Amino acid sequence: MSKVAIVYHSAAGHTAALAQSAAEGVRDAGADPILLSLDGGDFAPVLEAVAAADAVIFGAPTFMGDLSAGFRAFAEASAGAWYGQAWKDKLAAGFTVSGSYSGDKLNSLTSLAVFAAQHGMVWVSTGLLPGHAYGKVGPEDVNRLGSFLGVMAQADNAPADVTPPSGDHRTVRLLGARVAEAARRWKAGAPEAVAQAA
Numbered sequence: 001m002s003k004v005a006i007v008y009h010s011a012a013g014h015t016a017a018l019a020q021s022a023a024e025g026v027r028d029a030g031a032d033p034i035l036l037s038l039d040g041g042d043f044a045p046v047l048e049a050v051a052a053a054d055a056v057i058f059g060a061p062t063f064m065g066d067l068s069a070g071f072r073a074f075a076e077a078s079a080g081a082w083y084g085q086a087w088k089d090k091l092a093a094g095f096t097v098s099g100s101y102s103g104d105k106l107n108s109l110t111s112l113a114v115f116a117a118q119h120g121m122v123w124v125s126t127g128l129l130p131g132h133a134y135g136k137v138g139p140e141d142v143n144r145l146g147s148f149l150g151v152m153a154q155a156d157n158a159p160a161d162v163t164p165p166s167g168d169h170r171t172v173r174l175l176g177a178r179v180a181e182a183a184r185r186w187k188a189g190a191p192e193a194v195a196q197a198a
């Protein structure tokens with residue numbers, strides 16, 4: 001069974017709630033989710049768990065137009081793993097949440113993709129058409145904010161059991177399932193692909 005680590009920072013609980021939905025998606029696809037919060041600031045066990053995972057979903061709120069400092073601290077603490085390329089060829093994907101519909105969230109997703117690329121990881125997109133393609137951009141709709149690089153969620157100024165709305169939870173759940181399925185194929189297909197190329 002593939003192991004998918006979900007590494008997230010959350011100050012007010014919205015990212016943490018979305019991480020739970022990502023874990024549901026991983027389970028939907030028959031894989032094993034490992035939820036890893038960065039909120040305590042103890043990164044050593046997280047770094048170890050990521051090294052043991054097949055794929056990683058990174059999550060962080062957008063603060064001041066980019067990843068939260070809590071996530072950035074983890075990124076910098078991963079320099080040892082980067083130096084040894086310990087995460088190379090693992091699959092990676094990401095999600096972010098902010099207060100505004102835009103809120104410069106694309107910048108955060110780009111930062112996550114660059115972070116994964118620095119580690120030699122293979123980035124997995126959402127694989128979802130935007131909600132507007134179906135005329136569905138309401139709070140209960142999948143990919144209502146129309147993001148391809150990673151999942152964008154939007155939270156009102158309310159607790160995490162109220163917001164983000166169900167559509168954002170469904171979207172990140174689909175990402176969890178997609179990453180888990182991609183990890184299964186990546187693991188199963190790699191030896192065959194190598195044999196074919198030889």
Ligand SMILES: Cc1cc2nc3c(=O)[nH]c(=O)nc-3n(C[C@H](O)[C@H](O)[C@H](O)COP(=O)(O)O)c2cc1C
Nearest residue numbers: 010011012013014015061063064065098099100103
């Ligand atoms: C310091 C700070 C900076 C923020 N910057 C942005 C921002 O640039 N764009 C935006 O739309 N929301 C911004 N927000 C709102 C948060 O992204 C939003 O409340 C998010 O849901 C918080 O996620 P969390 O509950 O996981 O901490 C900011 C909030 C804080 C506290």
